[in-house]
Amino acid sequence: xxxxxxxxxxxxxxxxxxxxxxxxxxxxxxxxxxxxxxxxxxxxxxxxxxxxxxxxxxxxxxxxxxxxxxxxxxxxxxxxxxxxxxxxxxxxxxxxxxxxxxxxxxxxxxxxxxxxxxxxxxxxxxxxxxxxxxxxxxxxxxxxxxxxxxxxxxxxxxxxxxxxxxxxxxxxxxxxxxxxxxxxxxxxxxxxxxxxxxxxxxxxxxxxxxxxxxxxxxxxxxxxxxxxxxxxxxxxxxxxxxxxxxxxxxxxxxxxxxxxxxxxxxxxxxxxxxxxxxxxxxxxxxxxxxxxxxxxxxxxxxxxxxxxxxxxxxxxxxxxxxxxxxxxxxxxxxxxxxxxxxxxxxxxxxxxxxxxxxxxxxxxxxxxxxxxxxxxxxxxxxxxxxxxxxxxxxxxxxxxxxxxxxxxxxxxxxxxxxxxxxxxxxxxxxxxxxxxxxxxxxxxxxxxxxxxxxxxxxxxxxxxxxxxxxxxxxxxxxxxxx
Numbered sequence: 001x002x003x004x005x006x007x008x009x010x011x012x013x014x015x016x017x018x019x020x021x022x023x024x025x026x027x028x029x030x031x032x033x034x035x036x037x038x039x040x041x042x043x044x045x046x047x048x049x050x051x052x053x054x055x056x057x058x059x060x061x062x063x064x065x066x067x068x069x070x071x072x073x074x075x076x077x078x079x080x081x082x083x084x085x086x087x088x089x090x091x092x093x094x095x096x097x098x099x100x101x102x103x104x105x106x107x108x109x110x111x112x113x114x115x116x117x118x119x120x121x122x123x124x125x126x127x128x129x130x131x132x133x134x135x136x137x138x139x140x141x142x143x144x145x146x147x148x149x150x151x152x153x154x155x156x157x158x159x160x161x162x163x164x165x166x167x168x169x170x171x172x173x174x175x176x177x178x179x180x181x182x183x184x185x186x187x188x189x190x191x192x193x194x195x196x197x198x199x200x201x202x203x204x205x206x207x208x209x210x211x212x213x214x215x216x217x218x219x220x221x222x223x224x225x226x227x228x229x230x231x232x233x234x235x236x237x238x239x240x241x242x243x244x245x246x247x248x249x250x251x252x253x254x255x256x257x258x259x260x261x262x263x264x265x266x267x268x269x270x271x272x273x274x275x276x277x278x279x280x281x282x283x284x285x286x287x288x289x290x291x292x293x294x295x296x297x298x299x300x301x302x303x304x305x306x307x308x309x310x311x312x313x314x315x316x317x318x319x320x321x322x323x324x325x326x327x328x329x330x331x332x333x334x335x336x337x338x339x340x341x342x343x344x345x346x347x348x349x350x351x352x353x354x355x356x357x358x359x360x361x362x363x364x365x366x367x368x369x370x371x372x373x374x375x376x377x378x379x380x381x382x383x384x385x386x387x388x389x390x391x392x393x394x395x396x397x398x399x400x401x402x403x404x405x406x407x408x409x410x411x412x413x414x415x416x417x418x419x420x421x422x423x424x425x426x427x428x429x430x431x432x433x434x435x436x437x438x439x440x441x442x443x444x445x446x447x448x449x450x451x452x453x454x455x456x457x458x459x460x461x462x463x464x465x466x467x468x469x470x471x472x473x474x475x476x477x478x479x480x481x482x
Contacts, residue, residue: 035069324394
């Protein structure tokens with residue numbers, strides 16, 4: 001986990017049902033710490049002080065770890081959790097009930113449960129059986145089931161060894177496990193995917209494959225989407241594997257091959273001029289080799305996603321204390337609104353010194369809490385220091401950056417499969433994106449909405465709406481032919 005706080009406009013609320021043995025009103029007990037651990041006894045998060053092993057926490061109190069610390073807490077009689085660096089947990093009373101509520105405000109938490117735990121996420125209620133789980137807040141809440149199982153609303157069961165992204169109205173399996181059907185290809189689909197897990201293609205002449213190096217598979221008879229070999233793209237398709245036709249360069253004559261590599265089981269397809277490969281959900285490096293030519297390729301990612309998640313229409317709002325910590329703020333469409341405050345500032349006059357890219361400016365503030373409106377803190381690493389009279393706060397870093405993991409589009413029409421002939425498309429793109437279908441651009445209005453009529457090419461079995469953005473790259477959203 002990187003040594004910084006990841007702050008998002010959404011959070012995870014975990015309602016845990018258990019009997020606590022850590023004091024008359026205790027909800028949890030600190031049983032292990034490494035580094036600086038603090039507690040907050042005020043509901044508004046303005047009374048942070050040091051905490052030590054053996055202390056207990058009750059309603060409306062919170063615990064946080066610093067950038068280089070971790071903590072272990074006992075929950076109830078036999079469950080527990082481990083907080084990673086830069087994590088904040090707050091315990092909230094659930095009405096008049098004697099159940100404990102746990103809110104992960106940011107960061108990452110690992111649960112070791114011996115009771116049933118119910119999490120309230122953007123996707124709704126998630127019930128965890130006794131087992132081991134990892135919860136990480138992001139543009140979507142990512143839940144990893146290490147042991148045990150999780151049951152989502154609607155009865156979807158996530159078994160051990162799988163991971164899901166939980167979004168409003170959407171569940172995306174994000175573990176790279178292959179779908180049933182054609183022989184599987186191992187893949188890594190985690191957001192923390194390591195590029196160096198791939199072996200890059202040799203830039204020299206192609207070398208004959210060793211026995212067992214890659215197994216040959218027959219190509220699907222029809223393609224869902226056309227790509228130019230060498231592109232790096234993300235394909236959003238609700239029913240992978242996706243039949244991808246790689247169109248090879250004109251210099252590639254005769255029999256050529258495309259090899260998909262996502263782990264220990266590479267798969268190879270052959271053809272002339274173009275090659276169709278069945279790509280399951282996950283992330284894969286592909287390389288193509290031409291007779292007498294050089295090897296080259298790119299990366300293709302397939303996600304089980306239909307683009308139904310609406311894009312955020314307002315700027316994310318974030319609150320930070322002048323506490324000397326480092327915060328990451330991710331945004332999708334509009335630059336964030338940031339409120340910066342110093343609870344112990346004392347008397348004014350007040351101002352904020354901002355340093356970025358070697359330049360310093362002073363921002364006047366009317367009180368010990370100042371709000372930077374959307375656009376006032378642009379992309380970059382901001383070093384903020386609150387000044388109150390002759391006193392200065394600890395410098396606090398706020399890093400503003402575009403969220404590459406956030407949804408890139410919202411598709412309103414077509415909602416499901418399509419028929420041959422005229423198809424009406426309608427939706428919204430993120431700020432700065434361009435949209436096209438079949439090479440024909442679709443105009444965007446002032447709210448980044450698009451609308452138009454198109455048709456499915458005769459030689460593919462899906463409509464592909466293309467989104468290109470200078471930061472998030474190229475994404476295709478597919479609507480398959482009925």
